[in-house]
Amino acid sequence: MNNEFVKSFGLNLVRVGICTLLLWIMYLLSPNKGRIEPKDYKRFFLCALFGIAINQLLFLKGLSLTYSIHASLLMLITPILITIIAAWLLRERLTANKAIGLVLGICGAIVLITARSNSGDGSSVIVGDILIIINAVSYTFYFILVKPLMLKYNPVMVIRMVFTMGFVLIFPFCITQFVAIPWERYTALAYFNLFLLVFFGTFLAYLLNVYGIKYLGASTAGAYIYSQPVFAAIVAIIFLNEDLSLYKIVAAVLIASGVYLSNKKAAHVTV
Numbered sequence: 080m081n082n083e084f085v086k087s088f089g090l091n092l093v094r095v096g097i098c099t100l101l102l103w104i105m106y107l108l109s110p111n112k113g114r115i116e117p118k119d120y121k122r123f124f125l126c127a128l129f130g131i132a133i134n135q136l137l138f139l140k141g142l143s144l145t146y147s148i149h150a151s152l153l154m155l156i157t158p159i160l161i162t163i164i165a166a167w168l169l170r171e172r173l174t175a176n177k178a179i180g181l182v183l184g185i186c187g188a189i190v191l192i193t194a195r196s197n198s199g200d201g202s203s204v205i206v207g208d209i210l211i212i213i214n215a216v217s218y219t220f221y222f223i224l225v226k227p228l229m230l231k232y233n234p235v236m237v238i239r240m241v242f243t244m245g246f247v248l249i250f251p252f253c254i255t256q257f258v259a260i261p262w263e264r265y266t267a268l269a270y271f272n273l274f275l276l277v278f279f280g281t282f283l284a285y286l287l288n289v290y291g292i293k294y295l296g297a298s299t300a301g302a303y304i305y306s307q308p309v310f311a312a313i314v315a316i317i318f319l320n321e322d323l324s325l326y327k328i329v330a331a332v333l334i335a336s337g338v339y340l341s342n343k344k345a346a347h348v349t350v
Contacts, residue, residue, distance in 0.1 A: 131245025
C-alpha cells in the first residue's frame, strides 16, 4: 500500500476473494459436505458483516493511515472488549479486575491516539487509530456471534460461509480500487509479497486459528494474540523504519495490563 501497488479496499477484494476460492476448493475435495440449518443463515450473515466486511475494510484502511505498531497494539484491546461485551450481552458479573482492565486498556488506546510521532501526518494517524479501534469492536461482535456456530458446525465450514457472504458484502465497495490495480507495474517481488499476504497472512491465518480453537481451546488459542505486537514491532522497525517511542512502550504496558486483568479469574477463598 505504501508503494501504491494497491489501495486498501482493492487489497481486501484480492485477499477475501482468493481465500473464498481456496475454501470452496477445500469444500469440494472434502468427503463430508455437511448442511446448514436455515435458521442459522442470519447469524452467518451477521458474522460476515462484522468479521469480514466491517472488520477487514476498516483494518486495512486504518493500517494505511497509521503505524503497524499502533495497529498491533490497538488490536490487543479485542480480548478486553470480548470480556466486557460478553458480560453485557450474557449478563455476566463485571468484576473489579475486568473494570480496571477496561480502564487501563482505554488509557493505553488514548495514549496511542493522542501522542504525536516525530514523523508522518498526525491527523491521519489519529483517523487510522480510530478505524483500527472500530475494527476491534466489530471483530469482538464477530467473535461472540461465531462461537455458537463453531460449536455446531465444522469450523472450516463456518469460515467458508463467513468469507463467501463477506465477499459479496465488500464487493461493491472494493471493485473500483480492484480494477484500478496497476498489474503492469508489479515486479516479481511485489507478486511474492502479495502471495505471502494472501496465502499465509490471510488464508492460513484464519484456517490455523480455527484449528487452534478446536484442538487447544479458545482461551489458549486467543492468548497467542498477545505475541503479535512483539513480532509486529520487530518487523516494522526492521523493514518499515518505524521507531519504538516511549509513548508506544507506555501504551503497550497499559493495554497488556488491561488484557491481563480483564481475563484474570477471581481467586476463590476457602474458609
